[in-house]
Amino acid sequence: MMQTYKTGNSIDPGAMPPEFRSPVDPLAEAVSFIRRHLRIMLxxxxxxxxxALLYLVAAVPTFTAAAKLVIDAKAPPTDAASASTMVESQIAIIKSEGLARVVIRKLGLAEDPEFGGRTGGLRGIIRPISRLVGLSKPETEFSVMRRALQSFDRKLSTRRLGLTYIVExxxxxxxxxxxxxxLNTVAETHIAAQMEAKFKSGLRDEKWVKDRMTELNGQASAAQKAVVEYQTVDAGKPSSQSTAKMQGDLRELxxxxxxxxxxxDNFLRMLRYMEAQQQSxxxxxxxxxxxxxxxxxxxxxxxIVLGISIVGGVLLGIAIGMLRDLLGRGIRISGDDATASSVVILQQGEAAVANQNHAPAAMSPLRR
Structure with a gap:
């Protein structure tokens, strides 16, 4: 029969209270962990x-150019909300599709492979093949421009610098x-477009103002002339011949x-006020x-790429080591459970055999 003996001095480390554990135990466990999994961690x-090195070698470097615009207002807004609205409006104009179209056409970016042009790169090989097999339709000027606009919008960024009137x-x-x-073309196009819009608006306003002034001046002159002419006709007649109808007509004129x-006069005053407001x-x-x-x-x-790769490599190595420990511990626990079960079965079998051996001796007096 198998028997297990346990000495009185044997102490289970796991059963020790936490206060009895040495302060260097965590450090020893960490060193032991590193020794066990040093190869996989390395x-x-x-x-x-x-x-990370392969990525740095294969990645195409990107260069970022920067420029700054200052928004000049003749009269600064009275509150922060108005100033923010004014600057954000300028940013929206810079990021508008209309300005992008002008720059793309001016520099011929629609044919540039970097902006999705027809030639160059892997896309230049895949697209003709896909058109031959019928997977895609032939490109049009519209599709080429749309692709260039999307790429242009991704590459162009604008932001306001703090609470200033400067746009980066x-x-x-x-x-x-x-x-x-x-980027310089974007800035020049934006400034030129603003000046052109201001000039055209000024021409339209000037033409309308001139036409309106001529119309009002003509009406006033005609009305005054009619009064003078009516008074001159009426002056040659005796006052007794003046009728109530003629006096009423004169008052109406x-x-x-x-x-x-x-x-x-009101139009002239309003015009001067509008000019002052426009200038301010x-x-x-x-x-x-x-x-x-x-x-x-x-x-x-x-x-940044190397730093992330170093930290990621260390953390991944630790995670794999911990996973290996967990899997190994599970296998050992399963093995210990199987061994314990075998010992119990053997002990139960031995007990049954012993009982069978003692059974005839107990029954012998009955036989007598």
Missing amino acids: LTFFVTIGA MTFDSTDPERAAQI EATAETSAKAY SNVEAHLLIEASRPLEASSPKVV
């Missing part, structure tokens, strides 16, 4: 570092010279002349800092 570390613009490109050229003169609320954008060729690539960032 392998994971070098794999992540290798993947950035543009990403694989060519640093191209990035600066496109005088009222019309007075109304026309007041309308002309006029908003213009000026190029504060011109975009120049960026010296370093903005992405990929080598330090």
